[in-house]
Amino acid sequence: MKNRLPEIFDTLLDAYGPRFWWPAESPFEVCVGAILTQNTNWANVEKAIANLKEAGLLTAEGLRDVALERLAELIRPAGYFNVKSIRLKDFIGWLYGEHGGNLEAMFAGDWQRLRQELLGVRGIGPETCDSILLYAGHQPSFVVDSYTKRLFSRLGLFSENAAYEEFRALFMRNLPSDTELYNEYHALIVQHCKEHCRTKPLCAECPLLPRCPFGIGVLTGKTKSGG
């Protein structure tokens, strides 16, 4: 079976241009945002991040020392604030316990070992973990999110029910191990899905339609007529 992933990337890049992800001012902000964005609209996350910045708490030390209740209140706009405040505290506690609260130290060793360690932190699942590795640590760990599953299952390439690690492995097997490529690919998937691939079927303006090489009927109910 032909590897369609590179050409899909090219199509998305042509359509949207480079996305310059992650939308954050520092690697630490990426880590915080990765936890706050769990099952949440990014616009709401931005409000929570802004609250943390305004309070001067968007640092490892700040989040370590702030009271849990105050932290929850500051991140309230991001939703699930009681859960996420604990998750942030757990991550910061782990960061201090294992790496002295230093993000550079956290990323200094072997990233695949770090991945396993991060997955052991309560509240950090595979997507959050890979987002931290890729966008904060600049390590070639592909990020799979709900958009990725939705788009590529609609394209008929993967089963939507496939496990996270299966999805991730498929991308990493079929693409070169390239941090910049993984960075851009995931960002383009998000951009694309926000515009064309929410819960509704893809619309006629979908940039994947004209060059779709794999039977767009999966998406539209019509069959590709060739040519």
Next chain:
DNA sequence: GGCCAGGACACCA
């Protein structure tokens, strides 16, 4: 007023 949004986890069979 309902749906949706860049998940993770506990619990249960």
Next chain:
DNA sequence: TGGTGTCATGGC
């Protein structure tokens, strides 16, 4: 191992 309920705000 897989399915289900829970956590919550804000925009449309």
